[in-house]
Amino acid sequence: MSTNNTLTAKDFSSDQDVRWCPGCGDYSILKQMQTVLPELGVARENLVFISGIGCSSRFPYYMNSYGMHSIHGRAPSIASGLKAANPNLSVWVVTGDGDGLSIGGNQLIHLLRRNFDINVLLFNNEIYGLTKGQYSPTSQLGIHTKSSPLGSIDHPFNPLALALGAEATFVARSMDRDPIHMRDILKKAHEHKGTSFVEIYQNCNVFNDGAFEKFTDKKQKASTTLNLQAGEPLLFDNGEMGVRLNGFQPELVKLEEGYSINELWIHDPTDTTKAHLLSRMFGDDVPRPFGVLYEGKRFTYEKAMQDQVDASIKAKGLGDLDELIKGKNSWVVE
Amino acid sequence: MSTNNTLTAKDFSSDQDVRWCPGCGDYSILKQMQTVLPELGVARENLVFISGIGCSSRFPYYMNSYGMHSIHGRAPSIASGLKAANPNLSVWVVTGDGDGLSIGGNQLIHLLRRNFDINVLLFNNEIYGLTKGQYSPTSQLGIHTKSSPLGSIDHPFNPLALALGAEATFVARSMDRDPIHMRDILKKAHEHKGTSFVEIYQNCNVFNDGAFEKFTDKKQKASTTLNLQAGEPLLFDNGEMGVRLNGFQPELVKLEEGYSINELWIHDPTDTTKAHLLSRMFGDDVPRPFGVLYEGKRFTYEKAMQDQVDASIKAKGLGDLDELIKGKNSWVVE
Amino acid sequence: MAATTELQKVTIHFAGDSGDGIQLAGSQFTNTTALQGNNLSTFPDFPAEIRAPTGTVAGVSGFQIHFGSVEINTPGAEPDVLVAMNAAAFVKNIKNLRIGGTLIIDESGFDKRNLRLAKLDENKNPLDDLDPNDYQVHRIEITKLNREAVDGLTLSNKEKDQSRNLFVLGLVYWLYHREMETTLTFLQQKFRSNETILEANTRALKAGFHFGETIEAAKRYTVSKADLAPGTYRNIVGNEALGLGLIAAGKQSGLDLFFAGYPITPASDILHFLSRHKNFGVKTFQAEDEIAAITAAIGASFGGSLAITATSGPGMALKGEALGLAVMLETPMVIVNVQRGGPSTGLPTKTEQADLFQALYGRNGEAPIPVIAAMSPSDCFDAAIEACKIAVERMTPVILLSDGFLANGAAPWKFPKSASLPTITVHKATGDNYQPYARNENLTRQWAIPGEAGKEHRVGGLEKEDITGNVSYSASNHEKMVKIRAAKVENISDMYAPLELIQGDTTGKVLVVGWGSTYGASKVAVRWAREEGLSVSQLHLRHLFPFDKELGDYLSNFENIVVPELNNGQLVKILKQEFEGNIHGLNKIQGLPFKAKEIFEEIRKHA
C-alpha cells in the first residue's frame, strides 16, 4: 500500500482535531506544508515530523505521516538518530523559539554543525505560547510578559545569525502570512541536502499579537521586507528602493534618486559574508530580509556515517560474529 | 583581613598540588592568570573561578580565591547566578572545548546573549582530555581518536564565529605558548564590562599533541598568526605580509610587492562585520588571527537586574511583608 | 419573589469552552465568596491547549467551588449546581451533578454545530431528554440576552459574547446572594485601559444578576458566614502562598531571595508572582532551561543568596545531576516541584503525586536530600518557609513538593503576622581558620560567602576530604563522607515540630496516613468514618524524608494503615521499607484529586 504521486494536500492531513487557538499563525504553516507536500514527491510513509513541546510542536499530530511529539527541546537529536538509522526518510523538525532556542539550543546548534539532511522549521512567535505567555529568547528587549512584568532585560538571539555561527548550510526566513513565499521556502528547504534551518515568523494572537505585523501587514510590508531571490538585486518598496553595499555597510537607496539597479547588491546565497550581513539586517531602520539568506554545500552526516560502515565492511569484510567473540587470543581446554 | 594591593602571583596560588600531565598547556595558562591578577587590582576575596568538568576545569583548585569545580558544562549558569547574587565579584569561568561547546553549549550561548560581566576562558585543546582522548566539537574533521578510529565525520565549530552568532560582546583568541599575549588578553577580558569570551589554544600533549604547533612553533608562527591590535594594520610575517580587504575578501599581500601599509585592513574591534570576517579566517591558507576580534558595548545583565529591583523599590517602596501577605482582599472574623 | 433557603454548603461547577472565561468567573465567585466569610475550596480544571478546539469535550474548561458555613476541606464531589455554557460542557459534567441539583444552561450552546462538536446527535437536544424530576433546569438564552444587555456598544458580536461569563456569574451571584462589589472593582482594574470592554462586562454582570429576578427560580439560597476562628482572612491559591512563603523566608533569614526558573505548568505562576515583587529585593531569573535554572540557583547560593528553583516533573528530571552537586556542596537551596500528571509530558494540566520517588531517589549515588510536602493551598506558605529554614539552617538542598491541585486551588487563609513567623538563622562562617567541611554538633558546615576575606576556598562535585573539603579519593574518607551526609540529613528531624494526629485516637483499627494534597479529602473521609463510629485516625505527613521520629510509634498502634495517594503507590512502598504492619495503598491515577467518598470507602474495608 505504498502511496503514489497523485496525493493531494488532504492526504497529508490526519484525522485529529487541530487544537490551536483560532487565528493562530500555526494554521497557515500547517496548510502550506500540506499543500506543498504533493509537489515534493515524498511518499507519505517516508515522511516523518519530529517536534518538541510547545504550541508549534503539536504539528506532527495533524500530519498524516509518521511523527513524534517528543520532549522539550530535543527534536533535533531525535531526528538525527532517526535520519542516521534510515537516511531514506524525509525528516522534518518542527520547533518553536522556546523549544528550539531556549531549552533546545544545544541540540539545535550541534545539528546544524553536523549537517544531517533534516529540515528544521522554527516557528518564531517571540513568546512561549503553550505555557501562556512568558518572554522567549527571541522576544524583544523590554517586552512586558507574565515573567517580565517590568520589561524583559534579555538581549534576544538573532536566530539566523546564531544558525550561521553554528555552521548551518541553509538559512532562510519566511512568515505565516505569506503562503506563496512559505511554500517556496519549504520546497527549497526540502531540496537542500543538509540541515535546512527555516525561521518562520508566526503570530501568536493570544500572547504576542502583532509581533510581526510590521512585516505582514499589507500596507507596511512593501517597505519593511526585503524579498531575497538568488541572482536578483535587493529591491523593496515595490522596486522603488534598493539596497547597495557601501563597503560593508548596506545602504538603502531610492532608485529614482539616480541610483541604478546595476549598483545594487545582487543576492548571492552562497556568499557567507553577505549572508552574515543579511542576517544582521535586523533593526528597525532596515527592511527585514525574507527568503534564503544562505545555502552552502557540505557532505551530510548520515552519508558520512553510512560511508564509514560501508568502507569498513569493504575493508574488513562483513563482520563475523564468531570471530569477534573469539578475539585474538583464545585457548582450548580439553 | 582584606587583601591589599601588594599581592604577587604567589598569593593567588593555592596549596593544592597541580594535577595536570607534565607538559600540559594548562600550566602556562594558570601561571599567566596568577601573574596578571595582581595588576588587575581585584581583592582575592572578590575573585571567583567557576569551572565545569575536564582537565581544564580543575583550574579553580589551584587558585587561592573562591572557586567551584562544578558539573559538566554548567559553569556559565552557575557563574550567572553568582554574578546576579553579587555583582561586585570578579567572576571567571574556566571551561574546555568539551565542557563549554559540547555539553555546555546551551549554557554558553545564553550567557553570551545575556552579557553578564563574566570572563569565560575556553581552553581549546581540540580533544576530550580528562576522558582520555575522544574527539571534541572543535576537533579537526577526520581526526583519529578513540571514538573515531576511522576518522571523525563531525564538522567542527568555529568557537569565535559561534560566539559572535550568539551575540557575544567580547571575543578574543590567545594561546598557551605566548605568555605575554595571554596576559594582555586576560587583562582586556577583565576590563571589558560584559561577557568576555576568550578562546585559548592549549596543547594536550598526551592526547592531541601538536594540534596548534603551527601557530605556536617559533619558526612557523610569524607566517601563520596574525596579531590583532586595535587601530593597527593587519600585518604578519614580521611585517612583510599584510591583509587587505578586496571588497569582502581578505587578501594576503606582500608589502614589498608594492602594497603600502596604508592599503591594509586596520583592525577595528568594534566593527561587527570585520569581526565576522576575522572569525572566518580559519583555514589553512590564511594566518589565524589572535587578539581581540570584537569588543562591543551593551548593558550587563546583572546591572539591569539590579536596576529593576532598585526601580521597583523606588516606585513601590521597600516591600512590606505584612501588606503583601494580607493582599488586597482580606476580611476579619471576630 | 423567590424565597431564600439557608444552606450549610454548596458545590458549584462552572463549565464552558476554554475561551469562555470560565476560570475568570470561577475565581471571581471564589473571591467574592471568601470575602463574604464562607469557608471554601476550589478546583480549576482546564485543557492542556491554550484554546482547545471550540465546542468539543476536550476543549471544556471547568472550575468547581465548594463553599459553606461549615468546615470545607475539598472542592466537593457531586456539584449542587452545574453551569454549562455549551453541549460539550453539559456532556462532560452532567453525570456528576447531584440528583436534585440545579442546571444552568446557555441554550445557544446547544445548536446543531455544538451538538455535533460534542459528538452528540445533532438532531436531538439532550436537554429535552432530562427528567424534570431529576434536576432543576434553567435553559436560558444567555448569548442572546447578553447581546441585548450590551447593545449599543461598538463591539463585534464576538467581543460582545466574551462577556457572557459575567452574565452567568451575575445570575449565580443573584441565586446565592453574593455581592457584585468585588467583581465590579476587579473589572475596573482589569479593563481600565478599555472603557467599552469595561462597560460591556459591567453591564453583563448586572444584567445576569437582574435576570435572576425574572427567571422562574423557585428559590434563592444563602450560605451564612463560616464559623471561622477569629482573625484576619484572605483567599489564596497555592502557588501564590508558596511565593509569599519564599519572600517571607528571605526576610526571616535576612538573605536576598534569588529565584531561577524555566516556565512549566503548573509551576510557572511562582515565577510570575515573584517577578512582580522585586521591591522585596527579589531577583528572578528566567533561565534557558531547567538545568540552567538550578545551576544558577547553585551559583546564587554559593554567592550568599537564598536560592530557589521551581519546576514540575519533567523539569525535575533534568535537575537530577545538579541536585547531586548541591548535595556535595552542602549549600542551601530549595527545589520546588509542583507535580503534574506523568510520566513524560503526561497530563500537564492535571494533578498527581507521582514524583515522590523521583524526589527521594532521582539522582546518581548516595545523595540524600530532605523532602517535604505542602498539604493545602495556604499550607504552601508554611511549607515554603520550613523548606527554606531547613535548607539554610542545615546547609542542604531541600525538595518541596506541591501539586497542580494545590497550585491552582483556592481556600481562605487566616494569615499570620510576619512577627509570628519562624526565625531562620544563617550559619555564617566565623573565626579565622575556616575549614569548609568542619561541622557543628548537628553536622552542619559553615557558610563562607565570596567577598569575605580570609575564607577563600574551593568546593566541587568530587568527593571531598572531611573537614578540609579538599578533593579526596581515599576509600575510608569516602565511606565516612557518605555516612556523614546521610546522618546530617537524618538529624534534620530534630527540627520538626512534634508529629500530631489530625483526628482520632492514638490507637485503633485504621490509621489514614497521607501526604500532600490528599489532606482535605482524607480529613473529610476520616470525619465521616468517625461519625459512623469507626475506629479511625488521621495522620498527615509534611516530612517525607527524613520521616518524623514519632512515625513508627504511631503506625505500630493501628491494625491497618491506609495510604491514599494520587499515584500507583509510592509512599506506601517507602513506609514498607522502614516499618512493619498492614500497610495498604489506596491509589488513584486519574489526574484528579480524591473524593472524600473514595477514601471513606477504603477506610470501611479495613475498619
Place this chain on the structure above:
Amino acid sequence: MAATTELQKVTIHFAGDSGDGIQLAGSQFTNTTALQGNNLSTFPDFPAEIRAPTGTVAGVSGFQIHFGSVEINTPGAEPDVLVAMNAAAFVKNIKNLRIGGTLIIDESGFDKRNLRLAKLDENKNPLDDLDPNDYQVHRIEITKLNREAVDGLTLSNKEKDQSRNLFVLGLVYWLYHREMETTLTFLQQKFRSNETILEANTRALKAGFHFGETIEAAKRYTVSKADLAPGTYRNIVGNEALGLGLIAAGKQSGLDLFFAGYPITPASDILHFLSRHKNFGVKTFQAEDEIAAITAAIGASFGGSLAITATSGPGMALKGEALGLAVMLETPMVIVNVQRGGPSTGLPTKTEQADLFQALYGRNGEAPIPVIAAMSPSDCFDAAIEACKIAVERMTPVILLSDGFLANGAAPWKFPKSASLPTITVHKATGDNYQPYARNENLTRQWAIPGEAGKEHRVGGLEKEDITGNVSYSASNHEKMVKIRAAKVENISDMYAPLELIQGDTTGKVLVVGWGSTYGASKVAVRWAREEGLSVSQLHLRHLFPFDKELGDYLSNFENIVVPELNNGQLVKILKQEFEGNIHGLNKIQGLPFKAKEIFEEIRKHA
C-alpha cells in the same frame, strides 16, 4: 638455580606512578596468564587524573591479578606479591601484602624526592625498617638495570625509563614461569611504527626475565592450568563483553545496531569498542551530551534500529526526562549505566553500586522500566543480550547496570558459539488496520517503522489513548494506561530463566542475596562459610525489576537474608518493600569491591 614450587593460586599487585605503565604490565600479565590456562580475576585501580602528580600517593596506579589452578572469583584480597615502583606505591599498598609475601621494589623510586612526595621522612627509607621475617624483599635497581638493558638506543633517559614496566613484568614472568610470547607479539603490534621503542621494550622485557636468574630469589613458582570445563576460552574485560553482547544482539534480532553515547568514565570504552566494529553494520554516534545521546537513540529506535546508549551515574541523571518519553513511546532501547562512585562527580574512576535507586525511580511520574545487572566481566555479554531481548520482544526501554569493577576487570571466558545464542524476535506490525497501542497477550504493542506504507502514525509524550495512541486527557484512560504500562513490565518476568541458587540448600539459616559485581566475593564467602559447616546459601539477582517470581519463596525459607552492596543500602530497601523477613544490609562505600572476608564475617554473624 631457584627451585620451583607449585601453587594453587596467587595474587599479584603491580603498583607505580600513573605514568609508569602499570596498567599495561597488568593487562599483559593477565593475557599471558589466561593463555597459560589459569583461572583469573583482575582489578585495575587508577587515579581520576590523566597523570596524577608524579610520586604522590594520589598518583599511584594499581593493577591486581588473582590467578590459579582452582576457581577464582575475586581479584584477591591480600596480595602474595607486591610490585612497588616507588615509595608512594609502597606506602599505599604495603599494609595489604600478606605476611610472608614477596615485595619487589625499584630502589630508585625511594630517593629523597620520592620519599618526600610520598609524604615520608626523606632521610629514612622505610624499606630499611622492614622486618626480614615478614616479607621476602627484592630491592632492585630496576631503573638502573633497565637503562643498561636499553643502552645504545637513541632514546632519552625519560624514554628509556618508560620501558621499566616491561623489565619488571619480565621479572615477574620469570618468577611465575610465564611465557614471554604473548607480550612480545603484543609489543610488535603496538610499536610497529617505532622500531627503537619496540626494541627498547623487547630488551627490557627480556632483561627483566633473565635478571630473575641472577637475583637471590630462593624460589620460582608455577601455577598449573586450571581445571576449567572443556571448551574454548578467551580473556575478557566487562566493557568489551558488553559491546560484544550488543553486536550479538543486533545479529540475533536482525536489527541494525545504533549506539549513541557521550564519553564518560568508566563507560566510554563501550563507545570505543563499537566504533571499531562498523563492519558489523554498527553505527556509533558521539553525541554532544547525554540528553542528545538518549534522544538520538530514541530516534533511531523509532526508525527501526536496535538503539543503545551507555553512560555512568551523572550522565544517567541527565537522561531521566527522556527515559520517561521512552516509557510512553514503548519503543525498544537499552540504557547502560556503568556505575561509578557518587554522588555528583564523586569518585569517577572507582566502582560503586549506588545508582540502583536512580535506575528504578529516577524520572517523573509512574514510569516503570525493567532493570537488569551484570555480575561478572563475561556476564556483561549475556546481560547485554538479555537486555536487548527484553527491550525488543517487549517493546520497552531496559536499563542495564554494570559498574567500574566489571567494566575494567578481566576474567577468562568460555565464550559461546553464535549459533547457541538466544533468538530475539522483533514484534513488527502486521495487518492492515494498524493501531499503535493495541497489544498482544503479554501487553506488547506492535512496532511500525517509518518507511512502511499504511502504518503512518504519531506517538509522543502526552498520555495516549489505549489502542489508538491518540492524545487523551481522559481520567479513566490515564489510570488504565498507567496500570497497563505497569502490568506490561511486570509480565516481563515470564521471560526469565528459572531463578536458581548459586550455592547451598533451598532452606537454611542465611541466604546471601547479591546483585551485580558482588557476585564473585559472595561466592567465595559463601563457599568458605559452607566449608565451615554453616547453613548458608547464595542467590544472585540478575533482575532488579521486575524481580524473579520465585524470589519471595526463596527468601521465605531462610532465617536471615544478608544483602551485600557497594552502596548505603539500596536493594535491601527494595526487598523490604515487597518481602518480609530478617533482611540485613551489608554495605561498603569505599569505591572498592568487597573482599570475600568482609562478606564471610557478616554471614558468620547471622548463621
